[in-house]
Amino acid sequence: MIEFKKILEKANEYKADMIKFLRDMIAIPSESCDEEKVILRIKEEMEKVGFDEITIDPMGNIIGRIGHGSHLIAMDAHIDTVGIGEINNWKYDPYKGYEDDENIFGRGGSDQEGGMASMVYAGKIIKELGLEDDYTLLITGTVQEEDCDGLCWQYIIEEDKIKPEFVVITEPTSCRIYRGHRGRMEIKVSVTGISCHGSAPERGDNAIYKMAPILLELQELHKRLLDNEFLGKGSLTVSEIFYSSPSRCAVADGCSISIDRRLTDGETYLSALEEIRNLPSVKSSNAVVEMYDYERPSYTGLVYPTKSYFPTWVLPREHVVCDTLVESYQSLFNEEPVVDKWTFSTNAVSIMGRYNIPCIGFGPGAEVEAHAPNEKTFKSHLVKACAMYASIPSMYMKNIKK
Incomplete structure (x- = not known):
């Protein structure tokens, strides 16, 4: 039985840790093809919370593993950002991670290092509450998405030979469930x-x-x-x-x-x-x-050429993966989620658009914050997303065993 109340309590317990981790990531400029320092900071946090295995592939993507089961599930956050644009449009230093009672400000807060902060602590909750089952969970921090969305996952699928059963995209959704985009x-x-x-x-x-x-x-x-x-x-x-x-x-x-x-x-x-x-x-x-x-090289120097084509994808509403997120949300928060789609595009253009691996979206932060001056994410979203990410694998296992 999945103890959703305990999961939510743990997510709230680690709120301060997630905030600090996110502020640390924001403080490291990490535009596309210059992500090495933030990748190493993520590795440090994964080690701290007790991931079973952490690897950095030849392109520079970081992949953290929880569990050893036969069903492979992945959750993805691209950790590169766009630039800051005109600095005079910012009220706060975009690389300080300024916070108030409700928000964290800075480039990458919503788009999309907030997703990484929530995922890492979801991994900690899974281990602490003994939520492991016959699944292996991969937490991926991927590079070059802002430059060429999906290229990182072309590499992960074709070269790393990793093909999950489904992938949760943690781009900002205002804690709604997104099942497609143009x-x-x-x-x-x-x-x-x-x-x-x-x-x-x-x-x-x-x-x-x-x-x-x-x-x-x-x-x-x-x-x-x-x-x-x-x-x-x-x-x-x-x-x-x-x-x-x-x-x-x-x-x-x-x-x-x-x-x-x-x-x-x-x-x-x-x-x-x-x-x-x-x-x-x-x-x-x-x-x-x-x-x-x-054909731009990653921060490791690897060049992995592709055409600048990023396919459309839509996950059917009745798909078991969509049902899994809806049921997880209902069980955690005792309310109905909004199921919708993104306006912008994500790494799912490759994962589902090219390779037909089911994708679903749920992330902290709002889509309107992406690429904008005074970008921010919301502390309450970090907690909500963390609880969801900790719940999804167990709910998926429950659903496929029905």
Whole structure:
């Protein structure tokens, strides 16, 4: 029998420890590809609370193990962050982990080192309350997610040969249960022209002008993209523009743009590329439409190339993993959870989007805090998430034995 009251009591008991651990992580700048110091801090905490095994793989992901059972379950937090942006927009030092009675402020608090703090202490609770069963729980702190979501799990699955039965994504959900999100891809559109002296532009072919009608048609394409009842509408926006020219006194001979394309259920990377390739302005200008590649080395120096495509995923509401989280929540908090989806994307783009390993989301902090100045997470969320993470494996075992 799962003693949910004791689990919640333990989570509250370790509230101060989780807060200190989270503040320590926030105080270590850990942007993508520069996560080594925060990984070592996580290793220290895992050792302190008594994980059975701790490894750091060649990409730099940290993997802590609890238990030795036959059912492999994983819980994931990416521990890299984005930068701080304009420092004048921050009321508090983003790397101090300032706290008040209810909140902890700083870059990475919600997105998403709060999830790591709650997971580590969930592992401690599992061991202290004797909640081990015929399962092995892996707590993963993964790298480069902000740069290339899911790449870390491509490596874990393909190279570390780890394939869990399901994965809990601990990105911020405001302690709601999230069962999907749109996918995304990064697209480049390029046109070429012919340069000439700017005093006689008619002698050349201006690539920037050739891009102008493409931009307008992309703006209209966004309005008619596929909609989905659960995940919402596909979207696109032009996020960057580049040019090449011999000088400021010359006609531009090249122009390219980056497109952030969000894919709803029913869209694929092929359909998204074809929609753009079929635009009249793209055809008339012989524009090249392609996906970006990602080849940036991790902090260990490892390069693991991939296309910048991050598939959509949805876990059915009636799936045993979704039921497991709903029942855990009901049992712990004596209320009904909200079951919804993320607006942004997570490492589940690989885990479920590429490999069809079921994923479910539950995390401390709010999605609106991600990448924002004055990012914060909530102390009460750390406790709530910790109790959930400690309960989920036992509830899953109970459900699959029915």
